[in-house]
Amino acid sequence: MTYLYCLVRAGRKPALRLVRDGLPGAGPVRALDAGGGLWLVVADVDEREYGEAAIARGLGDLDWVSRRAVGHEAVVERFLSAAAVLPMQLFTIFKTDERALEHVRADRGRIERILERTAGHVEWGLRLTWDEQAARAAVERAHEARSAHESGGVAYLARKRDMLDVSRTKLASARAEATRAFTDLSRRARDAVRRTSTEQAAPGSRLLLDAAFLVPAKHVTAFKSAVRQAEKRLRPEGISALLTGPWPPYNFIR
Amino acid sequence: MSAARSRPTDAELVLGEDEATLLDIVDNVLSKGVVLTGDLTIGLAQIDLVYARVSLLLCAADRVMPGEPSEPMERQAVRHEVRVRARRARGRRAARG
Numbered sequence: 001m002t003y004l005y006c007l008v009r010a011g012r013k014p015a016l017r018l019v020r021d022g023l024p025g026a027g028p029v030r031a032l033d034a035g036g037g038l039w040l041v042v043a044d045v046d047e048r049e050y051g052e053a054a055i056a057r058g059l060g061d062l063d064w065v066s067r068r069a070v071g072h073e074a075v076v077e078r079f080l081s082a083a084a085v086l087p088m089q090l091f092t093i094f095k096t097d098e099r100a101l102e103h104v105r106a107d108r109g110r111i112e113r114i115l116e117r118t119a120g121h122v123e124w125g126l127r128l129t130w131d132e133q134a135a136r137a138a139v140e141r142a143h144e145a146r147s148a149h150e151s152g153g154v155a156y157l158a159r160k161r162d163m164l165d166v167s168r169t170k171l172a173s174a175r176a177e178a179t180r181a182f183t184d185l186s187r188r189a190r191d192a193v194r195r196t197s198t199e200q201a202a203p204g205s206r207l208l209l210d211a212a213f214l215v216p217a218k219h220v221t222a223f224k225s226a227v228r229q230a231e232k233r234l235r236p237e238g239i240s241a242l243l244t245g246p247w248p249p250y251n252f253i254r
Numbered sequence: 255m256s257a258a259r260s261r262p263t264d265a266e267l268v269l270g271e272d273e274a275t276l277l278d279i280v281d282n283v284l285s286k287g288v289v290l291t292g293d294l295t296i297g298l299a300q301i302d303l304v305y306a307r308v309s310l311l312l313c314a315a316d317r318v319m320p321g322e323p324s325e326p327m328e329r330q331a332v333r334h335e336v337r338v339r340a341r342r343a344r345g346r347r348a349a350r351g
């Protein structure tokens with residue numbers, strides 16, 4: 001069977017010599033020519049290991065899925081420097097190479113539209129979380145600095161009040177800060193999405209922002225330095241940032 | 255501050271940065287790639303189940319809510335497998351980051 005990792009836009013056949021990763025048990029990575037500078041990056045897989053029954057069994061085991069997800073992603077990432085790369089969903093499998101080419105041909109219009117939008121771009125993920133302990137530590141530090149010239153009782157009450165404040169209102173202000181950072185960074189990206197479903201999964205959630213940005217490859221350095229600036233501004237608020245990437249444009253395929 | 259507060263929550267132990275990145279990978283390849291209906295039909299319900307588990311780990315509820323009811327055995331298993339995978343993913347991403 002033919003396992004399809006991704007589609008790659010390239011003037012000539014993509015170099016595959018260095019692509020050694022891939023799905024466990026899959027054959028070497030190959031490129032199929034779909035014409036018009038579009039290539040299918042595929043590998044042979046065995047029915048016993050990647051047939052319907054085998055996958056159904058495997059899906060119950062997160063470790064099994066994780067290994068394959070990492071292998072799939074590793075291959076896709078090798079083509080991040082191509083003119084454009086479209087990752088396929090995990091476990092996109094065809095009976096033969098010809099069937100894979102047929103399916104791509106049938107969907108060529110949609111594929112071209114997505115390629116058009118994402119060519120020359122990479123995705124970066126940003127997650128902002130509110131660190132209550134850091135916010136509390138900041139309050140402690142502020143009070144330690146002040147306590148030198150305040151009487152014991154007053155200082156104690158003020159500290160107590162500010163600690164309560166951390167839990168009550170600081171989270172709300174942290175959320176506002178995160179939204180501002182998202183708006184600022186969106187201006188430096190061609191497109192941006194905010195995944196509010198994960199952010200709001202729980203009341204009192206400390207995940208302030210879960211966002212993806214589609215950044216022109218040539219502006220990545222500027223984007224990263226903007227994130228560093230934002231991080232500097234957010235840290236005193238008890239907000240920590242996690243930037244991941246570059247990713248293929250997963251969140252901008254639609 | 256009570257002792258319970260200063261102790262990292264279970265969720266914090268589960269998800270470090272590397273783990274979050276690994277879960278991002280699983281989340282992305284499972285739910286966001288280009289969908290071409292292949293010859294092989296995989297039960298969408300099953301994919302959804304895996305995806306739901308990953309989302310749960312990624313989402314705020316699992317990251318942060320202390321004392322949240324959980325399935326300790328499964329949590330431990332997931333924590334372990336995620337760490338193992340993360341170690342491999344870390345090298346590649348750090349080099350580029």
